[in-house]
Amino acid sequence: MLPHIKKGLVSGFTVGIVFVFLILIGFISVGAGMIWDLFGNLNNPSGNVTLTVSNLIIFIGLFGFLAGLTTWDKGAEGDWVQTLLAGLAAGLLGGVLVGAVIWEIGSLYEQGVDLRAYLPNLCPEEMTFLLFDHSPMAAALVYLISWVSFSLAGALITKAVSTRDWFSKINSKIKDGVNRLALKDQIQKVLENKAVLIGLLILLGLVLYFLPLAWGSYLNYIMGTVAIYVLLGLGLNIIVGYSGQLVLGYVAFFAIGAYTYALLTAPAPHGIELNVWLAMATAMVTATLTGLLLGLPILNLRGDYLAIVTLGFGEIIRILIRSDLLTPLTNGPKGITNIGQPTWHGHIFSDVNYMHLLFLLVLVGLFVAKRLKDSRTGRAWISIREDQTVAQATGVNTYRYKILALLLGAAFAGLGGALFASRNQFTGPEDFMLMVSVNVLCIVIVGGMGSLPGVLIGAFVLKGLPELLRELEDYRLLAFGALLVVMMIVRPSGLLPARQTQFSRAQHDKYKQERAEVN
Amino acid sequence: MTSFAISAAGVSKRFGGLTAVNGVDLAVPEYSISSIIGPNGAGKTTLFNCVSGFYIPDEGEIRFGGHAIQGLPTHKICDLGIARTYQNIRLFKQMTAIENILVGYHPRMSTSWAESILHTRRYRQEQKNALEEAFELLDYVGLSGMGNILARNLPYGAQRRLEIARALASNPTLLLLDEPTAGMNSQETGEMRAFIKELRDSRHITILLIEHDMRVVMDISDQVTVLDYGLKIAEGKPAEIQSDQRVIEAYLGPGAAALSEKFTRKRIDHVAKR
Numbered sequence: 001m002l003p004h005i006k007k008g009l010v011s012g013f014t015v016g017i018v019f020v021f022l023i024l025i026g027f028i029s030v031g032a033g034m035i036w037d038l039f040g041n042l043n044n045p046s047g048n049v050t051l052t053v054s055n056l057i058i059f060i061g062l063f064g065f066l067a068g069l070t071t072w073d074k075g076a077e078g079d080w081v082q083t084l085l086a087g088l089a090a091g092l093l094g095g096v097l098v099g100a101v102i103w104e105i106g107s108l109y110e111q112g113v114d115l116r117a118y119l120p121n122l123c124p125e126e127m128t129f130l131l132f133d134h135s136p137m138a139a140a141l142v143y144l145i146s147w148v149s150f151s152l153a154g155a156l157i158t159k160a161v162s163t164r165d166w167f168s169k170i171n172s173k174i175k176d177g178v179n180r181l182a183l184k185d186q187i188q189k190v191l192e193n194k195a196v197l198i199g200l201l202i203l204l205g206l207v208l209y210f211l212p213l214a215w216g217s218y219l220n221y222i223m224g225t226v227a228i229y230v231l232l233g234l235g236l237n238i239i240v241g242y243s244g245q246l247v248l249g250y251v252a253f254f255a256i257g258a259y260t261y262a263l264l265t266a267p268a269p270h271g272i273e274l275n276v277w278l279a280m281a282t283a284m285v286t287a288t289l290t291g292l293l294l295g296l297p298i299l300n301l302r303g304d305y306l307a308i309v310t311l312g313f314g315e316i317i318r319i320l321i322r323s324d325l326l327t328p329l330t331n332g333p334k335g336i337t338n339i340g341q342p343t344w345h346g347h348i349f350s351d352v353n354y355m356h357l358l359f360l361l362v363l364v365g366l367f368v369a370k371r372l373k374d375s376r377t378g379r380a381w382i383s384i385r386e387d388q389t390v391a392q393a394t395g396v397n398t399y400r401y402k403i404l405a406l407l408l409g410a411a412f413a414g415l416g417g418a419l420f421a422s423r424n425q426f427t428g429p430e431d432f433m434l435m436v437s438v439n440v441l442c443i444v445i446v447g448g449m450g451s452l453p454g455v456l457i458g459a460f461v462l463k464g465l466p467e468l469l470r471e472l473e474d475y476r477l478l479a480f481g482a483l484l485v486v487m488m489i490v491r492p493s494g495l496l497p498a499r500q501t502q503f504s505r506a507q508h509d510k511y512k513q514e515r516a517e518v519n
Numbered sequence: 520m521t522s523f524a525i526s527a528a529g530v531s532k533r534f535g536g537l538t539a540v541n542g543v544d545l546a547v548p549e550y551s552i553s554s555i556i557g558p559n560g561a562g563k564t565t566l567f568n569c570v571s572g573f574y575i576p577d578e579g580e581i582r583f584g585g586h587a588i589q590g591l592p593t594h595k596i597c598d599l600g601i602a603r604t605y606q607n608i609r610l611f612k613q614m615t616a617i618e619n620i621l622v623g624y625h626p627r628m629s630t631s632w633a634e635s636i637l638h639t640r641r642y643r644q645e646q647k648n649a650l651e652e653a654f655e656l657l658d659y660v661g662l663s664g665m666g667n668i669l670a671r672n673l674p675y676g677a678q679r680r681l682e683i684a685r686a687l688a689s690n691p692t693l694l695l696l697d698e699p700t701a702g703m704n705s706q707e708t709g710e711m712r713a714f715i716k717e718l719r720d721s722r723h724i725t726i727l728l729i730e731h732d733m734r735v736v737m738d739i740s741d742q743v744t745v746l747d748y749g750l751k752i753a754e755g756k757p758a759e760i761q762s763d764q765r766v767i768e769a770y771l772g773p774g775a776a777a778l779s780e781k782f783t784r785k786r787i788d789h790v791a792k793r
Binding site: 371372374376378382389390391392395396404408498500502503 | 571572573592594596598603605611612614621622623624626630636638645649650667669685
């Protein structure tokens with residue numbers, strides 16, 4: 001009986017600590033607000049934005065439930081009493097922890113201590129909300145009770161669900177059915193038909209054409225950002241995902257692309273005002289050349305050393321841009337305004353036009369990345385990622401291929417930078433913080449190293465979702481970290497891990513037959 | 520006079536104070552199967568690494584096909600026609616079997632990245648040919664139907680064979696095998712032994728191997744070289760090596776010959792008693 005209680009205490013403690021942390025950073029009202037977004041609108045069509053106690057209780061309950069849920073051991077057998085005890089232990093410990101913290105900060109608040117001096121997010125409104133406008137003691141009790149009851153519910157429901165045969169039976173039935181239908185093969189077969197493929201492509205084209213028209217400017221803005229990050233992700237995926245070189249200063253190429261485009265098209269500081277398409281191409285070329293300059297000396301480094309050197313490079317570029325030395329050239333910290341925009345039939349690009357352009361470029365980027373992956377070049381890259389020494393002994397000129405990966409990756413970043421600058425019409429050194437590199441790297445890792453659908457999903461999850469869930473904005477980094485940790489535990493190879501191309505034997509067999517006939 | 524596939528003269532390699540290979544001369548006759556044997560730490564793999572370019576020897580010269588190859592980068596050496604396998608299998612684990620072989624084809628292909636994006640006729644032709652040959656090579660090493668399995672998911676023996684297939688893909692004239700039967704049971708070892716012989720005969724290449732299993736070495740080798748503490752202590756036909764006093768001492772320690780005699784006598788006594 002003891003191990004169950006111990007397990008309960010551990011999960012109660014873990015989840016409790018997480019919850020306390022969320023209280024202290026003031027995330028609780030945000031979380032409750034999200035629940036209000038999800039469910040509250042139904043009950044409250046008037047759109048009256050007041051966070052209700054029920055939302056808070058649901059939010060608390062979610063965590064209590066989680067605590068109870070984690071007490072369940074997949075393989076371990078346990079009867080109902082043991083489950084009950086584990087859930088109780090988890091709920092009690094977590095509830096006492098959370099209750100104590102609430103009581104403590106509640107009492108301090110009642111005594112008139114300004115908590116904001118230490119924890120800036122605990123403003124009076126937040127405190128009133130946390131205490132349900134009651135005394136600290138009463139509030140703490142509510143927390144304790146809801147934790148215990150939800151934790152018990154969590155433990156019992158998990159047990160009920162996982163002990164039932166029907167659950168696993170249905171699961172395996174579905175899998176069987178899918179296998180029997182041989183859905184994958186069928187789809188493969190249908191896709192091999194050229195007419196179907198062309199039809200699907202036209203359909204996709206139509207969808208991509210009409211989506212931006214329907215989206216409205218806010219969604220177009222967000223999805224545009226996602227698309228730019230997809231381009232960046234595709235580029236970094238070549239460097240990190242394919243050739244396995246950990247480059248942390250990817251933002252440098254992005255910055256150089258953006259600044260090249262901006263300086264060539266803006267009226268100030270140089271007044272060149274070049275044709276925008278030409279400027280875009282130049283931005284790609286400059287970024288690529290920078291990649292060459294960076295790559296030649298450093299690509300002999302491996303692993304950690306490469307990461308550190310490129311990290312420094314990213315920062316150096318940003319600092320150079322805003323330095324006094326280069327201010328005459330780059331306009332320094334003020335940045336560049338009135339950056340040139342493409343035109344279409346005499347009209348300056350609208351958000352819809354931009355979205356169309358971005359979709360087109362993303363499709364081209366995907367196409368290029370896919371073809372590279374399946375080619376001799378792509379195989380050389382992946383072999384370098386897997387075992388550089390052996391790759392070289394197998395005849396791959398590793399140095400050359402690593403440089404090539406960096407150049408192509410930089411070209412993508414240059415293009416992304418040009419589009420970014422052009423769409424925002426303004427760019428400054430603060431656009432090119434280290435965080436951009438980290439974001440793009442996260443996209444590649446979360447999506448799945450070397451996986452193209454992974455880049456799409458990763459960019460949407462990491463750039464699109466936070467924008468759509470505006471409430472999360474302040475807690476982006478927190479969510480980022482949590483997501484990465486959870487992902488590394490649950491899906492260590494990414495949301496959509498890369499699949500190796502399957503080579504069909506049919507072609508080969510046919511060839512063999514022909515030869516046999518000749519003989 | 521026989522010509523030599525590869526010859527080394529006075530090759531030395533030092534790591535700090537340790538001389539791993541000490542002035543070794545080696546001459547491998549063309550189209551032979553030659554073995555390098557020696558106790559652990561004798562410098563066999565270091566010599567291999569010097570030949571395949573992983574290490575640059577401190578002294579001496581290695582000649583292959585009319586070139587001095589010491590100091591060349593490994594991919595150049597591979598281009599010249601030396602391919603190798605590794606003591607602890609080093610496949611590209613996240614790639615499929617067929618892709619591993621296709622990487623082996625890399626030096627024999629020439630299309631650039633731009634052509635692979637555009638799918639030019641030349642690219643498609645080259646890709647098709649390589650793929651066909653790769654599948655044949657897969658059959659040749661006995662891995663038919665395993666082409667789309669990730670290398671790391673293959674059984675152990677299959678991984679060893681795949682490593683050989685990858686090495687063969689570059690069309691080498693000299694194949695270096697580092698302990699090809701390590702970790703195999705007697706049946707697998709027997710198969711590998713037959714396979715190595717067949718490899719030399721049908722593909723007309725020279726094979727140089729490091730091996731610990733003496734039955735394999737004595738059975739398939741045309742020439743055996745023995746290293747001990749980085750020095751070459753014997754070279755010759757298997758039968759000569761078996762009776763070489765210094766070789767026995769290197770393996771079993773000084774006085775071993777007397778010991779083995781005593782052991783034999785004891786056994787005879789034992790049998791006689793019964």
